[in-house]
Amino acid sequence: MTRYLSSYALGFFRERVTPEDFRDERVLRVRLVGEAELLTPVAQRLFPGAEISGGPAEAVVIGMTGGQIGKRLRALLSRARHKLLVPSPDYVYRFGMRRGPGALAWAALDRFVLAPLALVGLGVLALGIYVTGLARRAR
Numbered sequence: 001m002t003r004y005l006s007s008y009a010l011g012f013f014r015e016r017v018t019p020e021d022f023r024d025e026r027v028l029r030v031r032l033v034g035e036a037e038l039l040t041p042v043a044q045r046l047f048p049g050a051e052i053s054g055g056p057a058e059a060v061v062i063g064m065t066g067g068q069i070g071k072r073l074r075a076l077l078s079r080a081r082h083k084l085l086v087p088s089p090d091y092v093y094r095f096g097m098r099r100g101p102g103a104l105a106w107a108a109l110d111r112f113v114l115a116p117l118a119l120v121g122l123g124v125l126a127l128g129i130y131v132t133g134l135a136r137r138a139r
Contacts, residue, residue, distance in 0.1 A: 012111045014085060014093040021094075022046050027058045027082065033075040034063020034086070042086050061086060062095075 027047040031054065032039040043052060043061045050059070059082040060075045076083055076095060083095040 012107060013095055015096065017046075017084070017092050017094045019046050022082070025082070029053045029055075029057035030059045030061060031055070031057040031075070031080070032061050032063075033071050034061075034065070034068060038065075038089060039063050039086060042084075042089055042092060046084070046092065056080075058082065059084065 025047070027050045030043045030047050030050045030052050032043060032052060039061045040052065043050065043059075046061075047059060056078075057080055060078055060080040061084045062072050062075050064072075064085055064087040085093040085095055087093075
């Protein structure tokens with residue numbers, strides 16, 4: 001339950017990014033936290049020509065699968081300008097607040113109001129199906 005709630009709160013700070021978002025950025029060093037064979041192509045695609053280092057870097061690419069929770073937490077708290085979360089090579093998220101007040105307001109409304117209301121609505125629907133006996137009849 002704690003893991004679900006932490007990933008739910010962490011999702012509020014995620015913003016999906018593409019290589020075009022970093023086209024004008026000058027990043028010289030990138031640090032990888034996680035499986036190198038998964039993260040190296042992502043780092044090279046986002047920051048072409050950047051050196052992959054183990055020390056301080058302008059960008060940190062953090063794999064979201066596997067162990068190393070302590071290393072991932074230290075990377076999130078590091079001084080890197082760009083903190084990128086990679087659940088899979090096709091999905092890369094920036095860890096930080098959404099762009100602009102409108103996007104931030106919508107993200108907060110969606111994450112903390114609409115999603116819980118939808119969950120409560122599904123619970124009420126399931127309870128209604130159970131109470132009316134539709135679940136037993138469907139068997």
